[in-house]
Amino acid sequence: MKIKKVLALLLIACMLFALCSCGKKEEKADAHLNVAVSFAYQALDPHLDYCGWNTSMYGICESLFKIDASSTAKPFLLEKAENDGTKWTLTLKDGVKFSNGNKLTADMVRRNLLRAAEVNNRFEYLAGFNYEVVDEKTLVVDTRELLPTLPSDLASPELGMIDLDSTTDFVNNPICTGPFVPVAFTPTGDCEVKRNENYWGGKVTLEGAKFFYLADDESKLYAMQNGEIDVYNSVSAAAREVYSQDPDTYKLVTIPATRLQFYCLNENRLDDSLRRAITLIIDKDNLAEFQNGTVSTTDGPFSRNAAYGKVNVPKTDVAAAKELLEKDGYKLNGDGYYEKDGKVLELKICYYQARQLPTIATALDDQFRKAGIKTVLQSEEDPDATYVKTGDFDIALYCMIADKAGDPYFGLDAMFRQSSKWAIGGFKSDEVETLLDELKVETDTAKRAELANKIVQLVVDEDAFGFLGLFTKTTVLRKGVSGYAENIPFDFYGLEATSTKE
Amino acid sequence: MKKYILKRLLQMIPIMLGLSLLVFCLMYISPGDPATKKLNAMGIEASPEAIEKTKEEMGLNRPIIVQYMSWLGNMLKGDLGESYHNGMKVGELLKKASGYTFTLALSSLFIALLVSVPLGILTAVKKNRFIDYFIRFFSFFGNSMPNFLISVILMYLFSIKIKLFPVIADSSVKGLFLPAMALAIPLASRFVRQIRAQVLEELDKPYVQGAYARGVKNNIVLYNNVLHNCLSPIITLVGLSIGTLMGGSVVVETIFRWSGLGKLVMDSITYRDYPVIQAFVIYMALIYCVINLITDISYHKLDPRVKTYGGTK
DSSP states (O other): OHHHHHHHHHHHHHHHHHHHHHHHHHHHHHTEEEEEESOOOSOSOTTSTTHHHHHHHTTSOOOSEEEOTTSOEEESSEEEEEEETTEEEEEEOTTOBOTTSOBOOHHHHHHHHHHHHHHOGGGGGGGGSEEEEOSSSEEEEEOSSOOTTHHHHHTSGGGOOBOTTTOSBTTTBOOBSSSEEEEEEOTTSOEEEEEOTTOTTSOOOOSEEEEEEOOOHHHHHHHHHTTSOSEEESOOHHHHHHHHTOTTTEEEEEEEEEEEEEEEEOTTTSOHHHHHHHHHHOOHHHHHHHTTTSEEEOSSSSOTTSTTOOOOOOOOOHHHHHHHHHHTTOEEOTTSOEEETTEEOEEEEEEESSTTHHHHHHHHHHHHHHTTOEEEEEEESOGGGTHHHHOOOSEEEEEEESOSSSOSHHHHHHHHSTTSGGGGGTOOOHHHHHHHHHHHHOOOHHHHHHHHHHHHHHHHHTTSEEEEEEEEEEEEEETTEEOSSTTSSOTTOOOOTTOEEO | OHHHHHHHHHHHHHHHHHHHHHHHHHHHHSSOOHHHHHHTTTSOOOOHHHHHHHHHHHTTTSOHHHHHHHHHHHHHTTOOOBOTTTOOBHHHHHHHHHHHHHHHHHHHHHHHHHHHHHHHHHHHHTTTSHHHHHHHHHHHHHHHSOHHHHHHHHHIIIIIISOOSOSSOOSSHHHHHHHHHHHHHHHHHHHHHHHHHHHHHHHTSHHHHHHHHTTOOHHHIIIIIIHHHHHHHHHHHHHHHHHHHHTOOHHHHHHTTOOOHHHHHHHHHHTTOHHHHHHHHHHHHHHHHHHHHHHHHHHHHHOTTSOSSSSOO
């Protein structure tokens, strides 16, 4: 009897031990997140080229500002940012420190900004500012000209903060302020990170994560199905279909993002009524349908949800378009195409092989032919060196990030300025130029949105440009995984202190 | 023989220089510049000033011939330059990528030969029998299927269904198996057809008929005579395949995230990364020339009737 009792107790002890071991093992395994990423860079140095995008996504590096779900740049490493004309007073939060325990100081911020200006030509303008270190926590930046977009600029992942005094290996192991620190990094390959035990922002939930560079969509889908990865974004239309059929295992989060598909109508070759007819023929909903939910339609260059995304665009109306053409002297010929003075109306649509522009070109071809307009599709490898440079197009398709960091100025300036590359399409408006000048220096957010909307409305009313769709950011997360910046429309956010895996 | 090898090696120099000049000129004629590509890589428009400064730094504002001569001078000193796209040393990039490609190429070639030589002989010997039709059907099948489809099917079968190999492969033997198979299947399919044709041609020759008439055993004729005489064309085939495989297979390398030469050069073309493209062309020309030389030498070794220098006997 005694032996039986002892055996029973031993058995219970063994079972309890096994259960405890299981629990421990599970907790440890669960604390690691495996992520697939579509881009890989040569270094973790955030200031270099676009490397900061991944360093930020890996949770290693942080910038002074952070863009939130409503696309607004909010102070992050900063307590506050006060603006008085060209002067910005940046006050650092208490206790912000690097992973090695060193404090982030105002002088270190200054040196970081100057280093970024030195190594990255896109941020060279930062070298032209005047910096005054008031105390350990306060930096005054004099931009010399009014620059209301400074918070958005400072939210760029390329302006992440590094401990420049302690970092010895900028490529593989920059010492930053993020919730994670690098463990192993392969240039243009994978990256493994572990929890930053000194994180200034509090507890970091995950123990670590591994980022696998997987460029192929099929491979990402299979790796997810095989349980080798837990989360990734930029999910393809085909993979979305697969995941959406298994909601118990996968969670799909789709939000409008910032990459814009648009077209430019060549005013040097198309008169006002023809441009209006083209605008009326193009059916954006149909184009979005063709792209299987990877884009959402848009009225202007920015999301309809943004304060600076409110614009009125004419609805698709093929009958009205035909009426316009006929009023302009075009008549349908025996082949069903419009012609004038014996010349068939033919539109040259130029595009390049990326960002689903070939799909759009094919769908547009169909829409125009149905409306009685012949089209010639021309694909180029490099738009900037061909049709955008020569102006040899009727309709030029293009894709770019219009909203770089929660502000409209960058996108509008790149598209509608008389000095921009798109001036080749013949759009010239002194009113737009004046409004852009105003927008450049306007500090009031509401007024900025108002100005931006006014500018886009002028462009739309002139049928100079058309805005087709904004790519959606679709993230797939295995059940139990959350907090992978799935609700923020920017590609450079990912792992955070609050990222979890149950 | 030494004189012949030296002569061939010297002949390579103008070939490679001519080729590099041609590629350099072609790259510059084609539209696009690396500075714009680099700065606009993520879809963010860079300012004209930033593009101009980057061009200046890259030396792209210099005349083409100056750029070419500068590149050539550095290359002769052993400096292949730095990648325009990511600033990494071109020599290191090539070295790393060719290590991967070399491993993948040899593995797939080994698998292809292991399968295709016996099957090729078998189909020839069993001409127009069921086994011949059966193998030929699969060789047509393997030959006509595109690489990406084979890769996806293999991944689906072996990773998702059987769970024998991970989808996210590393450079271990386990990681090598699927990409090697993806390249070996079409290669073996082509080899089977060509070996069959070669063996059939030999089997029809009078010396084979004579050997059979003299009562020499089937296997002896097949392995001692026929196969020996088939070796030269098979070696040519293998030589050419090594060249193609060393060029890398972009699709297979991308799907199986194998960081080989194919992927490297495709990325370089996309980003107009001239230093990498130039070095790749030189490297590939060198590989082709060396493989051709080895193939020619092996012809002579296998068949002394073929004279490698001064014409044929």
